[in-house]
Amino acid sequence: MSISRRNLLKGFGLGAMGAVWATSWSQNLLRADNHAPVKPAASAFYRTTVGAFQVTILQDGATNLDQSLFAVNAAPEAVDAALMANNLPTGPQSATLNIALIETADRKILIDTGLNGIALDANPPNSGKLIPTLELLGIAPADITDVLISHHHPDHVAGLSDTVAPLYPNATYHLSQPEYDFLQTTTGNELADGFIASANALLKPMMDADQVQLFNPEDEVIPGIQAILAAGHTPGHTVFLLNSEGSSLLHLMDTANHAAISLANPDWYMGFDAIPDMAAATRRALLERATNEKLLVSGYHFPFPGIGYISMQGEGGFRFTPA
Template structure:
């Protein structure tokens, strides 16, 4: 039988020993948990009867004060108002559209072309519940490296069963050795497109298209030239609901919604890029359609509201209702 001392000094000693023992046990049982530092890279929503999945390829820091065609101080003030720094951490988003009959990927992220902060597309597609061989079609808004790089990994085709669609004006430009030699300043854009698409060209899987056309039932390519000569927006329609996946019509929500006339250095034709942005923003705001954007903060989903000569971005609210 255990015997507990009852005198005051002994009771004090016992209390102290007990406190030390409990403290050591507590410390051992509740050791500091390691930080995870991993973000979820996908989000499912429903558009009519279609399932749309936003897929993150990661983020990349971009020097917006240098890239945007407006005074540096104005850009700095706009970024500061949005609690953003320069360089600005910028999302690279892709979108999966499950029509029920076909699984279509819009853009592919940067793959291995932009360093370790990008190239998360494949892992996030799989985390979202899909396998790569389920993807029937890949539709590209344009052929810049951060939209086509994910087509390849370690020199191998990531989507060997998929048909690849892109605007012919872009394939004619970015896959041209002659154009690459002529425009040396943008040689890395040409190199990225060629490295990403050459295998699909050789296999006959690349299908360039011209004009506005339906790619698969419910998904239509609509010309939005300017950012690149063949830049397109994808209009997705299901059961009376509509979404526009707008590619690079916009890069910086804190600047270009308030001032849609502001262009970015990546635009091939700045006047045409500005005109396309104005046209689609006005149309989308009037009709209240959903938007999916490649470089707005992940998941890049929301609505656009018109305000006099500017626009307001309304990010989509999170919902668990996927009926």
């Protein structure tokens, strides 16, 4: 499926809400003095192993989004039913920001970097807990060797830098070639172009310092960590498959943004899915793979710590069971 401007615009049909975000989010992201203005307390973390890798999920924070945003093309009653089937309240949904820290023999790797305390709207920010929590674990930002970037949306890249200097000064920042290519374009959509501009501003300090390394879809970016292009949410959205000593973990990133809604019907698309049809096909394919291979999975926005298993449920739907 081609990434046409028409397809792209379809995914950002957020109307007035989108216009508000376009102005407030992008402006807030571009203000260096707005980055983590207050250092929050450390937050929850969850530690497990995948073969020889130590995997720690750290909670940068959470955002609240209207439930309709998670299933733009669904009947509200159907979304209510999906939530109630999982014993979840209807109404605004909390989207957790689960950051994976992977420690190998010689590396400390982060997958995405959270919102870094940026105020997205009139509400006080509930994020920026990643670095305080790393420090609680005895890890300084300078100890991080690699940052893998799944895609360019603010809840994943706001913590890369403060637009002046990288927040992880010694790290190599890994970005997929298709996502990089997309960041060189404009779409004509105010919200999408605001995201592109802010991502470029956040990446600039590392681009200037030659700290960004582009990878190709399906590359083994780091030994034992394979990139898988999962396009649709964004044109270069990438998920990561960890493999070590016969154990594996598939980090779904934003393939499914809500553990109940997005899995109940993978054809329901999220307001931020840039290419909805492609996002849906990618979502179904990865959920089928996780089910068939009984893969341990992780979701960036699944309820903390967001690690578990996928199984089939109902007519073409899926279910997430926490590990």
